[in-house]
Amino acid sequence: MTTMAILTDVTRCIGCEECVSACRRTNDTGSDAPYRWQGGVNDLSSTRWTTLVETGNRNVRLHCRHCLDPACAAACPVGALSRTEAGAVAYNPVICMGCRYCMVACPFAMTRYEWESATPRVRKCILCYDKIKAGELSQPACTAACPTEATIFGDREALLAEARSRIAAAPQRYIDHIWGEHEVGGTSVLTISDVDLTDARWPDDLGTGSRPELARKVLHTVPYTFFGVAGLMYGVHWTLERRRQVAAAEGPTAATADPGDEVQRNEEES
């Protein structure tokens, strides 16, 4: 199955926030309430899965970027977060144990939490994958709602081609960069813009390496480490035990000649 994606053209956004309303309606997120733990009134929150931030006099849409190799899914110890075949990073609250490691791991800090609840859930854009899968929607609510087609839904490869052709058609208008094409191994949310998006959660130092790889490299050494250490320890134990037995068999005079025991005895005396 092809990876579906969203392409947002910042230059076309008029800041009407129809995407925000549509998301709220469709996903039934409830109305916003002011809480201490939110980044600000316009920041993402557990009831606001997408939002607009202003950067360089432009409105830039923020929401989960659906990484191709999502750090949140790799972080989750129970598999509550997972990437669907279509490319959406989905969340299953039933099995979530609430460790919030996904929030720590997200390179873009897009996940939000229901801090006010005694049974809190992780909240974020899920690309309307449930509604699309059930056939209720043909595309996410936000892209369907956009009056200027500033944000569109489609096959990732096709959207990349579209983005490239837009930039090629008006090189003086756009910055020659597709945010999300390579960052952190690629995301399913692509953005083209005429202003720099560093302040819209696209930091300069993201790099193109996928985040889960960082830990995978270490995790793959786990069995070797365990058996290596265990083997080494048994080896040391066996050697020292054997030496002690030999020393005992050879009698007390030979034992004093053992340099290891000598050191130990000296230490004890001091």
Added chain:
Amino acid sequence: MNEANNTRLIVTKAVLWFLIGIAAAVAVARYLRGLGATTALTDGTPWGLWIGFDVLSGVALAAGGFVIAATVHIFHLDRYHGLVRPAVLTAFLGYLAVALGLLVDLGRPWNIWRMIVFWQPDSPLFEVGWCVMLYLTVLALEFVPVLFEGLKWERALRVMRRVSLVLVIAGIGLSTLHQSSLGTLFLLAKDRLHPLWYSPILPLLFFVSAIGLGLMMVAVESSTTAWLYHRHGEWPVLRGLVRAASVVLLLYLAVRLTDLGLRHQLHLLVQPSWYSVLFALELAMSVVIPLVLFNLPSLSDKHWPVVVGAFTGVAGFVLHRADVGGIVHLAAGGETYLPALTEILVSVGLVSGMALIFLFFVERFPVWEEAPANPDHFTPPISDPLTHNYFGGVWFGRAHLAAAGWVIGIVVGMVVLETTTTGGKYPPAVPTRSARTVAAVRLVVDESMPASLLFLGNEIAPAQFPEGFTTALLIDGDRAGRAVLFDHTAHRDRLGGEASCNLCHHRNLRFERGTPCATCHADMYRCTDTFIHDDHITALGNNASCGRCHPATEAVKNRASATPCVECHRAEISQAFAEGRHQCSTDAAVGDIACSGCHGVSAASDPEERADRSEIAGIAPGYRLAMHQLCVECHCAHESKKAIEEPVMTRCGFCHRGVESEIEVVPDDGIGGRPVVVAEGFFQ
């Protein structure tokens, strides 16, 4: 020393029970009210002290268990044998604290079992979870011989002795994995951790520091209990431990600094910032001070350097774990995390609980080679209905003191909760009322200027309006209790009579039940372009109105060729200047009030100067910025992060006010027999 009269021990236990009481109260509130109400965690900094201290430090402090076990059972350094059992007990309790701490920190702890069933080998936390479970089991098995010995179950004891080597080796292997995997945990947090702390070799750093920390923790535990039970400390052995720790600490220091150097982050150390200070403090406490105290030749015959050095070192590494666990996490919004009092109290209570369990075991089971005499302050309180003596026994110095400490702790905990956890709750409800009609008087000072509205007292029924008065809507403007006088009639007339109702009365917006002014006057609230083209089209009569602003039909219809704003808005603009509300009203370039000077809307001005000007002002970024002369830019940036209870200056009601929401009607004010409140603002 008579154990029964060991005041030191009894008071310590009472204090520990007191701390447990506080933590218990907070823990109950955490389950009832959620994490938001009982922690300082935010969406930007989702991990805090309960991860950094309870989990990371709990595991690290337990490292003494496997280090001492390896020393004695693998390397056969038998003189440390006396430390094995207390160290294993400490490790077991450390891991128990981790498990309990996790249950407090997890949002949905009832799902923790799923980790056993649904394997996620890519997740470092999955590895951590498994290590905790397995190693806790191993530690329990390593410790049960002590229980069997105490209970005199010889047969079980023999079985356990036979498998002890397997357990020790399994424990070492698991600990190696586990100590390092806590570092692996933060490899995924590359974009979150401050560069002074993030490193690809975090697993190695965690492992090395855990060994040093474990050794020092054994010294801390041994010297504390020696003081508590008036025992002779195991000083020669402890000195050997801290000497070994010194080597590990030196290694840790070298690796840490080399790593910083290789990653080219050393310059961050010399930049004065909260993080460089924290880093220096952490390194001084965890490495430098212990190294000096353990190794200065002049201190080698004293005991206090061992104790002080070990305590400082343990505190330093706990700080390191707390830093990595949450304190040095960088939120996208720039906010930082510092633990709330409630979080600290739970962590302290958890440690207190573990300390009490430790004392319980050493008093009843052969943990030490020389067990302390069974203290008699366990005697339960005597309650005798015949003599009406319900609080028998010696009041202080017996179990009563601990019970009293616990109860007082719960009370204190509840008091602390009530005063500190409101930050996470909904802000207290402000009794706002729906918009209501009030009498007002329209003041027309000058025909060329928009009229001002003057609010007259509280609600007045329309029938009672005095002659010449008009009505306005009194709207509760914000949560600071300010109201705005809204000229509903003027708005309706301007927007197109009855047909225009739905322009305002159909939206349901964030934080407001009604439609806030900023929904239409978006340019006031948000930092966007002043000029909203669509609104002008609607207001002026749709397509027929193009010519109003673009008179030259053949010219390109753009900003440069359009009629300057001032053609239509002369009155508002001149009033803004007259009242000094424009940001640069004294600037010579705006003397003619034709915005072209700064805002580049007219092609007439000198292109070079226009380019120069537009760099300063550009297109006016919003009414608020253009019109309001006070530091709005800064407020805009700061107020988006403000707690909602505080007054938000970017809300209409903050400036367009002069009308308090709840005003008592004061009779006989001199105008038509009606009370009056002078409106300072400019309502139009």
